[in-house]
Amino acid sequence: MYLKELSLINGASGDEGRVRDFIKRTIQDKVDEVWEDRLGNLIAFRKGTKGNRKILFAAHMDEVGFMVTNIDEDGTLLFAPVGAVETQVVVGKQVKIKDSIMGVIGFKPIHLQEKDQLLKPIRYEELRIYIGARNKEEAQKMVSIGDYVNFVTEYRQNGRRASGKAFDDRVGCSVLMDVIDKRQRYENDVYFAFVVQEEVGLRGSAVVVEQVKPDVAIVIEGTIAGDDPGLEKDRWSTHLGEGPAVTFMHSGYVVNQKVFQAILSVAEKHGIPHQFRRRTPGSTDAGRLARTGPGTASGVISVPTRYIHSPVCMIDLEDYANTVLLIEKILEEGEVFAK
Amino acid sequence: MIELIKKLTQAYGPSGRESEVQKLILEELSDHIDGYKFDAVGNLLVWKQGSSGKKILFDAHVDEIGLVVTNITDKGFLRVDAVGGVVPHTFVGHRVRFPNAVGIVYVEGETEEERKKNWTNLTLDNMFVDIGAKSYEEAKSKVPIGSFGVYDSYFYQMGDYLVSKAMDDRIGCAIVVELFKRLSSCPNTIIGSFSVQEEVGLVGASVAAYTFAPDVCVAVDVTDSADYPKAFKRHSMVLGKGPAIKVKDKASVSNRQIVEKLVELAEANHIPYQMEVLTFGGTNAAALQRTRAGIPSATVSIPTRYVHSPSETVCLSDVENAVELLIQYAMKGV
Numbered sequence: 001m002y003l004k005e006l007s008l009i010n011g012a013s014g015d016e017g018r019v020r021d022f023i024k025r026t027i028q029d030k031v032d033e034v035w036e037d038r039l040g041n042l043i044a045f046r047k048g049t050k051g052n053r054k055i056l057f058a059a060h061m062d063e064v065g066f067m068v069t070n071i072d073e074d075g076t077l078l079f080a081p082v083g084a085v086e087t088q089v090v091v092g093k094q095v096k097i098k099d100s101i102m103g104v105i106g107f108k109p110i111h112l113q114e115k116d117q118l119l120k121p122i123r124y125e126e127l128r129i130y131i132g133a134r135n136k137e138e139a140q141k142m143v144s145i146g147d148y149v150n151f152v153t154e155y156r157q158n159g160r161r162a163s164g165k166a167f168d169d170r171v172g173c174s175v176l177m178d179v180i181d182k183r184q185r186y187e188n189d190v191y192f193a194f195v196v197q198e199e200v201g202l203r204g205s206a207v208v209v210e211q212v213k214p215d216v217a218i219v220i221e222g223t224i225a226g227d228d229p230g231l232e233k234d235r236w237s238t239h240l241g242e243g244p245a246v247t248f249m250h251s252g253y254v255v256n257q258k259v260f261q262a263i264l265s266v267a268e269k270h271g272i273p274h275q276f277r278r279r280t281p282g283s284t285d286a287g288r289l290a291r292t293g294p295g296t297a298s299g300v301i302s303v304p305t306r307y308i309h310s311p312v313c314m315i316d317l318e319d320y321a322n323t324v325l326l327i328e329k330i331l332e333e334g335e336v337f338a339k
Numbered sequence: 340m341i342e343l344i345k346k347l348t349q350a351y352g353p354s355g356r357e358s359e360v361q362k363l364i365l366e367e368l369s370d371h372i373d374g375y376k377f378d379a380v381g382n383l384l385v386w387k388q389g390s391s392g393k394k395i396l397f398d399a400h401v402d403e404i405g406l407v408v409t410n411i412t413d414k415g416f417l418r419v420d421a422v423g424g425v426v427p428h429t430f431v432g433h434r435v436r437f438p439n440a441v442g443i444v445y446v447e448g449e450t451e452e453e454r455k456k457n458w459t460n461l462t463l464d465n466m467f468v469d470i471g472a473k474s475y476e477e478a479k480s481k482v483p484i485g486s487f488g489v490y491d492s493y494f495y496q497m498g499d500y501l502v503s504k505a506m507d508d509r510i511g512c513a514i515v516v517e518l519f520k521r522l523s524s525c526p527n528t529i530i531g532s533f534s535v536q537e538e539v540g541l542v543g544a545s546v547a548a549y550t551f552a553p554d555v556c557v558a559v560d561v562t563d564s565a566d567y568p569k570a571f572k573r574h575s576m577v578l579g580k581g582p583a584i585k586v587k588d589k590a591s592v593s594n595r596q597i598v599e600k601l602v603e604l605a606e607a608n609h610i611p612y613q614m615e616v617l618t619f620g621g622t623n624a625a626a627l628q629r630t631r632a633g634i635p636s637a638t639v640s641i642p643t644r645y646v647h648s649p650s651e652t653v654c655l656s657d658v659e660n661a662v663e664l665l666i667q668y669a670m671k672g673v
Contacts, residue, residue, distance in 0.1 A: 163629045185438050215379075234410040235464070248485035249422065250408050252540035254355025256380070260485070276484045280420040287540070291626075295379035295546030 001320070002026065003155070003174040007164035010099045010150040012065030013200040018041055018063040018099070023173060023194050027180050029237065031192070039210060041204045042178065042194040047323045048187050054336060056214035056296070057179070057327065058205060058285050059172030059221070060198030063307050066090075067151035068097065068129070070139060070229065075133030077103070079149055080124060083199030087122040089310040094152040095129060097143050102152070103131040107138045151311040160241070160317050167313035171222035171303045171320065179331075180326045188334040198285055205285035209292040216259060216297050216337045218330070219286045220323065222313065223247075223277055223302030233293035236278060238304035240316040243273030244323040247300035249280050259299035263326070264334040270329045272322050277302060296336075301326060342656065343367065344513045345494045348503035352407030353487040354422050357381065360401045360509070360595035364516055364533055366409040371519045372531075375543065382547045383533040387519060391526040394672040396553035396634075397665065398544055398623045399511030400537030400560070402648055403504065404490040406435055406444075406468070410482045410484055415472030417442060419463055422487060422507050423538030427461045428616035429648040434491035435468060439489050442468040442480045489574065492649035498647055499655045500578065506580065508537065509660060510641050517662045537623055544623035548630040554673050555597060555635045556627040559661070561651065562588075562617050562640035573618055578654040581611030582661035585638040590621025591628060591635035597672070599641065604667040612661050615640055639665065 020042045028034050031044040042061070047242040049217035071077055075099070091107045106128050129149065149313035152339035155164035177194050191212045209217075225243055226237040238245040246263050247255050267274040277300070286298040302322050306314040330336070352360035361383040365375060368385055375385040383401070404423035413419055421427075430444040442531075447465045448454025457465040468488075471480035482488075490504040500535040503509075515531045522529065530551050534543035537560075550558055562583050565574035576583050584601045585593050617640075628636035638659060644652040 143510075160353055234412045236410070249355065249420075253537055253542060254422070254487075254539060257355065263392075276409075278418075278484060280407065280409065287542070291540075291542045291545050294545075295543075296381055315557055 001174055002177045003336050004164070004210055006170035006174050007071055007272065010096060010148070012148050012150060012206050013062040013197045014082070015148045016196045020194065020249055022320060023177065027177060030180050030183055033043055037207060039204050039207050040196040041182050042209060043208065043211060046190045047183055048189040050187045052187070053215040053236040053334065054189045054191060054212060055334070055337065056193060056208070056212050056217040057176055057333070058193040058195055058208065058217060058219050058289065059176050059287060060204065061173060062196055062199050062237055063168065063170065063189055064199050065151070065212065066095070068101045068145055068149060069149045070145065071237050072128065073136050075135045076128035076130055076190045076245055077139065077143065079129055082148070082310070086123060087127060090127065091122065093311050094323045095115050096151050096152050097129070097131065097149050098147040101131055101142055103129040109250040123252040135153055149226065152276040155314070158181065161314055163312050163314040165313065167315055168222040168308040169306045169307060171315060175220050175303065175323050175327065179327050183329065184328070184332045186331040186334055189333070190331060195212060195285060197212050202283065202285050202288040205288045206292055209289055210297055213294070214220065214296055217286065217289045218259070219284045219298065219300045221284050221300060221302040222308060224242040224279070224282060225280065225304045225306040233318035238277055238302070239273055240304050240306060241319065242275040243277050244326050245277040245302040247297040247302065250300070251281055251283040253290055255286065256290070259297050259337070263301060263330065265301055266329050266333050266336060267326055274331065340513065340517055341496070343493040343516060344501060344510065347509035347513050348505045349403065349494055350634055351438065352403055353364060353489050354402040354539045356471045357401040357535050360512070361533055364512060368517050368519055371505045371659065378546055378550055380543055381535045382543045383548060385519065385531040387522065387529045389453045389526050389528040394551060394553040395517045395553060395672055396528060396530040396532055396548060396556045397514045398532045398547065398556060398558045398627060399514060400508045400543065401533045402536055402538050403489055403507065404538050405487055406430070408484050408486045411475050411478045411484065413475050415474045415478035417468035417470065417478060417482060419468055421463055421465050424647055426647055427463050427466060431461070433649055436485050436491035437482045437488045440470045442470040442488065444468050462470070464553055466651065481627065490613055490649040500652050501655055502650050502652045505648050506643055506653050507561040507646055508655055510561060514559050514658060514665065518669065519665055519667050521662065525669050527669060527673055534623055541623055541626035544626040545630045548627045548634055552631055553634060556624065557597065558622040558624040558627060558636065558638040558663070559665070560612060560622040560638055560640055561643035561646055562609055562615055563646060564642035564644045573586055576613060576615050578642050579656060580613045582657055582664055583613050583615035583640040583642055585615045585617065585640050588617035588620050588622065590625035591636070593624065596636035597635055597637035600672055601637070601664065601668060605664055605673060608663070609666055610664050612660070612664065
């Protein structure tokens with residue numbers, strides 16, 4: 001499992017280079033071919049024994065984060081989110097600017113807040129990053145407009161649970177790297193795409209179809225859990241510990257019915273615990289892969305992840321292991337995807 | 340043609356689950372086409388070969404809006420999310436049809452305040468579906484999570500108006516089917532795309548156009564009709580004045596040459612028509628025109644009252660005139 005290493009690397013959308021280098025270094029001797037494309041996607045290929053069909057697995061390398069947009073006279077930084085991050089999860093959090101300079105996201109202390117402040121969501125305009133600079137000139141020596149900003153979060157493992165930043169979608173990357181590690185050759189040609197810029201609008205995956213022309217694509221995601229005491233059980237999306245989540249529909253795309261049923265039938269045949277992703281908001285690269293070029297029958301399998309798009313995410317390690325297992329079995333049972 | 344419209348609108352076909360409708364269309368068309376295929380995302384593509392070397396694609400989406408089951412309560416009630424642009428109000432007290440059950444859609448509320456609040460701020464999050472199941476297990480066996488449902492709403496005729504669920508866009512499907520049936524010895528190659536998943540985000544259309552790389556595309560879809568009490572003031576479309584030639588909606592501007600050709604053909608053949616500017620909404624034309632290196636595209640619409648409700652209402656003469664206009668365009672459009 002490479003989740004710890006991947007989680008600690010900083011790589012918001014458009015800044016995936018370090019993630020890509022790590023993945024490339026780790027997998028290059030274990031696949032038949034690996035290349036980077038013009039948008040920065042990393043695509044690996046393992047030839048099949050028969051090679052009748054091409055199966056593509058995709059996970060995105062980017063994480064949500066921020067970017068410095070301006071520097072104030074007092075040396076604090078104004079910033080904007082890269083991908084969807086709500087302000088409520090960022091106040092008071094430690095961040096790192098251009099992978100080197102520590103900062104903290106500040107807001108007025110509770111003592112100085114007006115009575116009804118806590119009821120109102122904060123706007124990004126009201127927040128600043130403090131990097132210890134005393135004025136604008138000092139700050140300008142340390143950072144520039146356009147520098148990326150990432151959360152600083154330790155990775156922890158505690159029994160069945162792991163927590164850290166960027167599990168959406170480093171967990172998908174790690175799962176695919178584990179599958180690559182088995183060095184198994186299957187009947188079908190297998191492609192592994194580690195794509196860029198998912199969080200800002202499913203951009204990287206848009207150029208993968210043209211390069212691979214897959215028959216089937218399966219996106220591996222860290223998806224919302226929402227198994228929260230504040231929500232009734234029948235409003236949860238997924239529940240940690242109940243196995244990988246299979247998507248029937250999400251925003252902008254109804255999962256190809258054959259792919260959906262093939263995933264379920266493999267899970268059932270091999271007794272792999274699984275659950276449905278039981279809410280439809282949010283989208284994945286499956287929607288982009290489906291509608292690009294000649295079209296691709298696409299599906300989604302997710303590792304349920306709590307608190308995504310925040311400084312710290314949490315997964316269940318058995319869900320993770322079962323996701324790896326499910327993918328292996330899908331590849332072994334390649335015939336279930338027969339056209 | 341009324342029987343065809345009835346058959347297609349009554350069929351079950353929410354986004355992503357369109358095969359029943361496509362099967363009916365294929366049965367209707369089997370003697371009138373030179374070939375067909377289903378592509379990677381499930382579009383049904385049919386064609387009639389011409390000799391001019393020009394290709395025209397007529398698109399109608401087969402899917403309709405609906406609900407998808409996301410959760411089941413311990414007592415056997417269903418939780419649902421929207422499939423496409425669902426207005427929750429249109430489902431309250433109404434029925435939803437799943438492949439193996441029919442359910443009643445209603446609103447939660449444990450106190451008077453909560454009930455009032457929920458009815459005022461209606462969302463699917465405070466609604467549920469009752470299929471008469473007495474337990475989680477019973478509900479799950481009939482309507483498993485991930486099942487798709489559509490309005491359970493019958494077809495009827497009201498003078499020369501036709502009323503049903505799913506006129507959006509089975510009326511377009513019926514028009515394209517009829518076009519193929521009536522078309523004989525057309526110089527141009529005519530492609531019909533019965534596209535999937537329009538309602539969730541124009542998924543099928545871009546793929547359909549990619550496959551054939553046609554010279555022009557015409558989407559056939561419904562549009563708003565502003566002829567009921569206090570209907571949308573800025574819209575001019577009404578039932579009975581003929582098919583609407585779309586100039587613009589929120590997602591696309593119709594190719595001007597196609598628009599002018601359609602107007603010219605309608606005038607020359609005395610086919611009633613009206614011009615359309617829709618201030619919201621969009622059709623597959625938006626996806627078609629951005630496919631490959633770009634394909635000139637436009638939309639011919641059927642003015643429809645109460646779009647995205649169980650009682651979408653169209654006028655039969657508009658439908659007939661749309662078929663006539665599209666036949667002219669198929670013959671002489673390129």
